[in-house]
Amino acid sequence: MARSGNKTVPTGESVEAFLSSVQPSAKAADARALDALFRTVTGFEPAMWGPSIVGYGRYHYRYKSGREGDFLATGFSPRKTALSIYIMPGYADFGDILSRLGKHKTGKSCLYVNKLADIDPEVLSELIRAGLADLETHWPVHPG
Numbered sequence: 797m798a799r800s801g802n803k804t805v806p807t808g809e810s811v812e813a814f815l816s817s818v819q820p821s822a823k824a825a826d827a828r829a830l831d832a833l834f835r836t837v838t839g840f841e842p843a844m845w846g847p848s849i850v851g852y853g854r855y856h857y858r859y860k861s862g863r864e865g866d867f868l869a870t871g872f873s874p875r876k877t878a879l880s881i882y883i884m885p886g887y888a889d890f891g892d893i894l895s896r897l898g899k900h901k902t903g904k905s906c907l908y909v910n911k912l913a914d915i916d917p918e919v920l921s922e923l924i925r926a927g928l929a930d931l932e933t934h935w936p937v938h939p940g
Contacts, residue, residue: 802865806851809844818874826912827874830881833917837924838870840939849873849882853928855935869937870924881907881920883927893923 815831818824831842831850840852851868858864873880883890884905894902898915901908907923909915931937 802867804846804849804867806854807844807846809847811842811844811850814844814848814850822911823874823879826879827872829912829917830872830874830879833921834871834924837921838928840869842871843868843940845871848875849880851882852940853937854940855884855931855937857935869931870927878908878910879912881909883907883923884931889930890923890926893919893926897923 811831815824815827818827827850834840834842834850834852838852842850842852843854845851845868849868849871850873851871853869854866855869856864856866867884868882869884871882873882878901882905894900894907896916897907897919899910900915928937
């Protein structure tokens with residue numbers, strides 16, 4: 797079976813050290829708030845995926861093509877321009893939740909938020925739960 801060769805893999809690096817390095821201070825505060833929210837909603841301990849993604853849970857995928865690999869179930873990255881929030885496998889069925897979230901942009905499996913004050917954290921929690929439930933219908937989600 798073909799392995800994915802994903803560039804984004806668990807690194808074993810310290811989540812706390814990463815969160816402590818986030819700049820500026822407002823983005824660091826948002827990152828810490830997201831960490832607390834993801835821990836509460838998922839019940840999972842975080843792990844670093846690549847140099848800048850804080851992931852919660854993981855899943856193993858195997859496509860009909862034979863390609864397979866492991867990836868984070870959900871998580872976030874405090875990027876320079878925006879907070880990137882990862883909901884796998886995507887947002888196809890979450891329009892009703894997204895309409896109540898607040899100011900954001902979406903990509904295939906990413907939600908982009910300039911700052912947490914722009915969105916409703918309760919709605920984000922609902923979205924994370926919905927994303928994990930949807931992912932679980934495709935591949936089993938494991939704590940880490």
